[in-house]
Amino acid sequence: MIIIKIMIKLQVAMKTEKYDLAIIGAGPAGMMAAVRASECGAHVVLLEKNHVPGIKLLMTGKERCNLTNNETDIRRFAAHFGKNGKFLLSALSRFGVTETIDFFHKHNLKTKIEQDGRIFPESDRAQDVQTLFLRLIKENNVTLLTDCRIKNISHQQKTVEKIILDPAEIKAKNYLITTGGLSYPQTGSTGDGYKWAQQMGHTVIKPEPALTPIAVKEKWVRELEGLSLRNVRISIYQDHKKQEECRGDALFTSDGLSGPAILNMSKSIGRLLVTGTTDLFIDFYPDMDSHALDDRILQDLQQHNNRAVRNILSGLLPRKLVPVILEAAKVDPEKKGNSINRDERKRLRLISKQFPLTIKSLSGFDKAIITTGGIALKEIDSKTMRSGIINNLYFAGEILDLDGPTGGYNLQVCWSTGYIAGESAATLWYTS
Ligand SMILES: Cc1cc2nc3c(=O)[nH]c(=O)nc-3n(C[C@H](O)[C@H](O)[C@H](O)COP(=O)(O)OP(=O)(O)OC[C@H]3O[C@@H](n4cnc5c(N)ncnc54)[C@H](O)[C@@H]3O)c2cc1C
Numbered sequence: 001m002i003i004i005k006i007m008i009k010l011q012v013a014m015k016t017e018k019y020d021l022a023i024i025g026a027g028p029a030g031m032m033a034a035v036r037a038s039e040c041g042a043h044v045v046l047l048e049k050n051h052v053p054g055i056k057l058l059m060t061g062k063e064r065c066n067l068t069n070n071e072t073d074i075r076r077f078a079a080h081f082g083k084n085g086k087f088l089l090s091a092l093s094r095f096g097v098t099e100t101i102d103f104f105h106k107h108n109l110k111t112k113i114e115q116d117g118r119i120f121p122e123s124d125r126a127q128d129v130q131t132l133f134l135r136l137i138k139e140n141n142v143t144l145l146t147d148c149r150i151k152n153i154s155h156q157q158k159t160v161e162k163i164i165l166d167p168a169e170i171k172a173k174n175y176l177i178t179t180g181g182l183s184y185p186q187t188g189s190t191g192d193g194y195k196w197a198q199q200m201g202h203t204v205i206k207p208e209p210a211l212t213p214i215a216v217k218e219k220w221v222r223e224l225e226g227l228s229l230r231n232v233r234i235s236i237y238q239d240h241k242k243q244e245e246c247r248g249d250a251l252f253t254s255d256g257l258s259g260p261a262i263l264n265m266s267k268s269i270g271r272l273l274v275t276g277t278t279d280l281f282i283d284f285y286p287d288m289d290s291h292a293l294d295d296r297i298l299q300d301l302q303q304h305n306n307r308a309v310r311n312i313l314s315g316l317l318p319r320k321l322v323p324v325i326l327e328a329a330k331v332d333p334e335k336k337g338n339s340i341n342r343d344e345r346k347r348l349r350l351i352s353k354q355f356p357l358t359i360k361s362l363s364g365f366d367k368a369i370i371t372t373g374g375i376a377l378k379e380i381d382s383k384t385m386r387s388g389i390i391n392n393l394y395f396a397g398e399i400l401d402l403d404g405p406t407g408g409y410n411l412q413v414c415w416s417t418g419y420i421a422g423e424s425a426a427t428l429w430y431t432s
Pocket of ligand 1: 412
């Protein structure tokens, strides 16, 4: 029954006159582009292989959708994307953070700002963002075709001719690919757009997982699974040299570490792992220097001098962490506070400020928040998102070679590039 319905929908889509714009991929970038293009008067068809658009969007921000970041200075915003960030300046100056927030407010989705400028829907529901786009798609008469099976994109020299579906074809004046990257492939992002782009002559910078958790060699971390660490300092070392340092929250997983501080360093950790053994150190007390920490430990030991040290340390460290710290510092957990000697205290202090772990690997695409790599930016016009190789082809969103840190930066790329691509593809016609 569902198959018959889809076929009827496809036939109807084919019978209508040629579309102004055909968009492949109904994630955040594709949906924003479809809405903007139709607002500009274009007759738009949006093709999605899943049964529902925006599956990954629903998972964002732990299902609360960190939809952007309150960094309204476009240069500072772009700097979060490294050397590729300058590509974003045009799009951000046309439709940046302020315009995005205005867009959501105009459509009755209220927002709130949290720690580090992260902006969420006031309702804390990613689903409200998806529902909003579904409503706008409908109100703007975008033809939405779900459960699409695209066989290929046919092109002649510098022009896309049509999208070949199973069993139909879609023709449009302009085409936009917003199929995302390779992370969380179960959501539909399986890298199909890269393949088509390459066939049409585009360079694809090797896609790699980014913003990923890490696995460590120490098996006992399993016992700490679920323990979250607030505002710790994490340092990465190779050959006894500090390579990177970051302050923030982290989380123990069954085989390693995750959380914003880890995710944001994962790209550089990945590069270091290629060259050799990479160690990670956690400072649980970044705001206390060694002297202050020593005073604090001494004070606690003296205050509770008749209690076992494992109980005394529970006032200083998360309870789950205490046995691990004591073992690493080689201190008997049952020893009383008044019998801990200076050396033992020193070891406790050192281990609390430089807790060592050996990094084994990064998690793969199935746990990566974003893909680094993608369509080479030098082949895309940053003002319009139009391909510099195929005249009637555009790209937007994660498929581009852009990846930022956690905090709403990556969705903002989708809103900004999607908006610009939709507007340009609705208004710029190529004539040969
Ligand atoms: C768990 C998780 C949490 C995240 N949280 C945040 C967050 O809070 N804030 C933030 O800024 N970023 C977050 N991100 C990153 C963010 O989700 C992505 O950057 C964003 O979804 C990319 O949007 P996109 O439209 O480019 O691609 P996608 O969201 O990947 O959408 C691509 C769409 O194209 C469709 N498609 C693919 N191939 C085809 C095909 N052959 N035919 C038809 N359709 C196709 C897919 O089914 C999909 O619907 C998170 C990512 C993950 C995995």
